[in-house]
Amino acid sequence: MLYSLKSRLITAFVLLFLLSFVVMTLLLFNESRSIIRSYLESSALEKMDEYGSFIDMAQSQMYDFSSLVFNNTLTHEWELAMADPGLSAGERSLTNITFSRFLTQTASNYSIVSSVFLYREDGLRIGMNNEVVYDASFKEEPWYQNFKKRSIRWVPAHLDRDSQQYHNKPVISLLMPIGHFEPGLAKTVMKVNISSSYLLDPLNRIHLGENDTIFLLNERLQPMLSQTEYSLHTDMMNKVDELSVERQKHGVVYTPGQENGSEILVYKKLIRTDWMLVGFVSEADLYGQLFKLRDSIVLFAVILLLVSVFIAIWLSHGITKPLSRLVSAMQYVQRGDFAGAEVRLPAEHSVRNEVGFVTSTFRNMVGQLRSHIQTEFELKLLRQQAEYKALLMQINPHFLFNTLELMSSLAMQKRTDDTVQVIESLGKMLRFSLRLSDDVIRLEEELKYVRDYISILDVRFGDKLHLTLQEEEGLGGATIIKFILQPLIENAVKYSFGHSSEAYVHIRVQREGDCIRLSVADNGPGISAGLMRKLTDQAAYAQLDQILTSRSREIGLGNVLARCRLYYGELFGLRVESTPGEGTVIELILPIREE
Template identity: 60%
Template sequence: MFYSLRNRLIAIFVLLFVLAFCTMSILIFNQSRSIIRSYIESSALEKMDEYGSYISMVQTQVYDLASIVFNSDTAKNWDALISDPDAGSGEKNAAHYRMSQFLTQTTNSYTSVSSVTVYRREGMWVSSGNQVVFDQSLVDKPWYQDLIKRYEYWVPAQMDEAEMRNNNPHPVIGMLMPIGSFEPANARSIMKVNVTADYFLDPLERIHLGAGGSIYLLDQDGQPMLSQTEYNAHENMRETVDAVRAGSGKQGVVYVTSDQGDKEILVYKKLAKTNWMLVGFVSEKDLYAPLMKLRNTIFILATVLIVLSLLLATWLSHGITKPLSRLITAMRYVERGDFEIAESRIPAANFIRNEIDYASSTFRQMVVRLRRHIKDEFELKLLRQQAEYKTLLMQINPHFLFNTLELMSSLAMQKRTDDTVEVIESLGKMMRFSLRINEDLIRLDEELKYVRYYVSILHIRFGDKVNIDIDEEDVGQLVIIKFILQPLIENAVKYSFESGTEARVRIGVRRERGSVRLTVSDKGPGMPERLRRQLVEQSVRAELDYILNNNGGQVGLGNVLARCRLYYGSLFDVRIEAGEDGTGTTIELILPEQEEQRHV
């Protein structure tokens, strides 16, 4: 009983898959639970997003405060009075006091701002807390030179004299803004808004990358904004940081291999307003230590399973693998439509020994019958589709011919001999063209020539009441199915005259992204939305009986849509739109771009 195919397969699958996957599932579950819990809680990019929002909030407060000071009347009056050489010292001292009080009140409204100081180029500064200091060293300060020469508006963490005078001996980050002019070099006064560096540093230190990773806040030049001197220890990562800073990515993770072969992980996020960037460094060994252990365990287990699978596969090769491989190969050929090759891949069985032989023999018989059935069905469908297409094509000629013969009769009765001769010549050329019934495809320039013959007949029939404009691009060797423009033009002219005394029709021909777009637009009464949807739905279903038996006014349009759908299938599309004011109709046929001697 054990040697039957079913029992052997059951035993092998139980041994290989049930036991193996149960063991691996327990290991993966236990380890993944601790790994996912640990790294989801301290996900670097998520925390960087939160910290970036925090930075954005602080910067927004700084910019709001700076904008208030910049636009305030107090700052403008102070700047004007201090710049006035005729103002007395008493007036200036009073102005300094008012300015300091204003800065104190403004600073107290923003919790993140430590102080605001306004510096004068001639050597004095006013800060919150009634500080008015005369100091000629402003122009020598590095941050002032960076503002004037390099337009650097943010100052990295440093000690500030105004802060130290207010008993705040901690590094601050400053934002600079000129007052009275947007050009720093032309400004007489410079405003410096300070934020305590710890306000940025404390939240940053709560973001962890593994056990030994660190995150740094860098300015637009790639230098630390905060008092993080340990950033200099990552000299080997500077080139990678510069490349990331110059790239277009907003955030991401970069893996770098050091000269010693150790893999380092760089996590970064760019902050939008000031081109600052958060950068985190951590070694792959540190970050993925538990995962590496799990990977090694799975690798050892997988190696054992592979060896065992190879041994068992060798034992089963003659009984199952070989005939099953032939069966699968045959199925692939069936999927591609190569039924003859699929049939040859499965030899005819003289006798059936097991379930695989029975399945192979049954599949071979199915392939033989399916190949015959598809061949017969394809030939019948092809013949039926060709007959439907020819029937639709034959519907066009009588419809147009009767209208033209009526015109010739009217011209003859009016004794308009020259016009009659011209109509006969144009009609003869069109009939010679239309009698080429065995050709489904014609060159697009020939179709346009056919249209021009028809337009000449319309001009004789209606005179100046018809205005038909043909806008065409170079169509080269493009081919389309014939007789698709003339019925649309005929409909456009007909409905234009039903609502007015003249017909204005525009015909457009252009190529666009592998397709040919034929457009016929008129200024008629417009087509109702319900009728537009009905025509598009009929073109999708190619309802031949309805079109042939329809005695309404959409015979030409329905005929064209049905023939395009029968010939091009899903490669054809149509758009029927009304004008913005509800009048006029635009019909656009979208056909696949096809040249002579090449199938769609």
């Protein structure tokens, strides 16, 4: 059975896909878990280190702000004034307003601080923006009682009713005593608030899996941010309690789970405030994409196996059947029966692969030899026409990009009239250039195209460009190939401005015997002897491959020379005159052909 080519192909395809699937499964599921685990331990701890540095920075700014207010002379003066019973109401009010402005100015230097308040035991509350209120209800707030009785300085995320005028969002607060270091003995408490989202948003961008959660816990292992789902992880909370008393500062712990496999706990302790970063992720969540990939691979492998069997049958049928008929035909040729061999060959259109090529070559060998000369001549003409079209398509976009940049600059400068003029001229040029079927045009059409291009140059360079066009009468009906003057003018303008602050370009069209002379003169830096030899060579030989693949800035001139050489052959002539530092004259000599 395996001696036939068809059976071998089918067996090879099936074994190839089965072997690939088995190897891929072993490599993927035996190595991926260890890679992901190692990545988790390094990447997760690295992300927590970065976030821990962010928390330290935020705490430092809050402490700096609190220290600045605590140690300021104005704060001590305000505290003494509030304790002075002989101070009049007006003086007391003025002192409160002055101190409120100080709080406003100081808080403006700390972008992290959203609001700040000072609370006195007599019920006075002073905030930013001239806020002075007598309301003793704050004494019933849990954060105030915990600070006075238990010296708890950090308040987890909560809605502060006093700061709702600034934003109605949860805040995290730092409490500091004023006038005394002991919270229970201080008569004034400062409450510095920052938005909970300031710390929560960066934390939400740290992910261990698809549905993981990372919590910021304070020294009492309570969530500092608006993360109420922490209480749902009851099993992991006990493990967090054990880790909080250990000396290890960070790590990854794997605990057995119930439904989703192992549970993974990643933690890091923050040294400044004894806070902790704790992340929970299940093994099923961590490897969820891996399991989906496994199922997709299995499904895809089954589909590929079925497709491979079908392709193997189709390929074997398409190869073995024509080969069998070709062998039979060769046997008839061996006996000299060419008619019988031709009958047994497959139809010329039925096989479109290497076997079909061999069969077609066998059938048409004599006929191809007979028509070789005629076919070669036709192919040469077609190739020459295709080369000319390629060069023509290359020159069309050459000026378009500069014109589009000019239109963009004019639009930004709000030069509406100039923009409209450039758009109209560009539209005429594009309408003319899209006539790809017209390789040969009247000279007057080429000059009209040049005048539209000159109008764009006048807008672009203004009085710095001095461009003249001299045309001999009676030549408008002569025909030339299109797009040969505009690239020469573009090069002349470019090199003239590169050499001088003003460009002088003179274009002349005249008749000389049976030829038309098209010359473009400029005041550029001139052409070196080496470049002149290169231009002469391009005029003598149409170096098509070099021009089409060239990325040099002289592509326009080379394109013109190549197209003239392809179309006019030996009748085309080029004359270049150049004086270093003074300018260059390029002259194209074309035979006169009437329309």
